[in-house]
Amino acid sequence: MQNSHRLPRDVHRPRGGPRLSRPCPGRLSVFKVCAACHAKDHSNRAAPGLADVIGRTAGNVSTLHFSLTMKQSKIVWDEETIDIYIAEPQKVVPGNIMPYAVMTNDQDREDLIAYLEILK
Numbered sequence: 001m002q003n004s005h006r007l008p009r010d011v012h013r014p015r016g017g018p019r020l021s022r023p024c025p026g027r028l029s030v031f032k033v034c035a036a037c038h039a040k041d042h043s044n045r046a047a048p049g050l051a052d053v054i055g056r057t058a059g060n061v062s063t064l065h066f067s068l069t070m071k072q073s074k075i076v077w078d079e080e081t082i083d084i085y086i087a088e089p090q091k092v093v094p095g096n097i098m099p100y101a102v103m104t105n106d107q108d109r110e111d112l113i114a115y116l117e118i119l120k
């Protein structure tokens with residue numbers, strides 16, 4: 001599937017992007033920020049479970065009420081789109097309803113994405 005969504009040019013990117021292979025003990029603790037709303041498996045709470053989120057089309061969990069803007073975003077979640085979404089949610093999906101304080105620390109996002117990658 002093609003990712004037709006174009007990311008805004010001016011969003012913040014950590015230099016070099018996530019380095020996913022590096023082992024890091026901080027991963028689990030970083031995910032706790034998300035775990036208030038997101039499960040680490042396929043179960044859906046107020047928000048979708050994040051197992052297998054990488055490679056998934058945004059807003060595509062049928063049992064959930066996503067915002068229209070999320071459903072229409074046509075984003076396919078990968079390391080890059082998730083990285084930017086977590087740093088600046090409203091720039092990637094303007095009007096999305098994820099009530100969440102942004103994660104501005106590059107290392108935290110890198111750890112988090114590495115963690116998401118192993119959720120199946």
Ligand code: HEC
Pocket residue numbers: 031033034035036037038046047048053056057058059060061065066067068069070071077082086095096097098099100103112
């Ligand atoms: C307070 C609750 C809450 C927290 C905390 C939260 N989220 Fe969300 N998340 C949501 C909601 C609600 C949506 C649906 C947003 C929409 O439809 O606009 C969402 C959507 C998402 C999506 C899109 C899922 C899809 O299937 O398209 C991703 C990816 C995501 N969140 C990742 C994260 C990550 C990573 C964290 C932790 C850094 C996090 N969220 C923290 C509530 C939360």
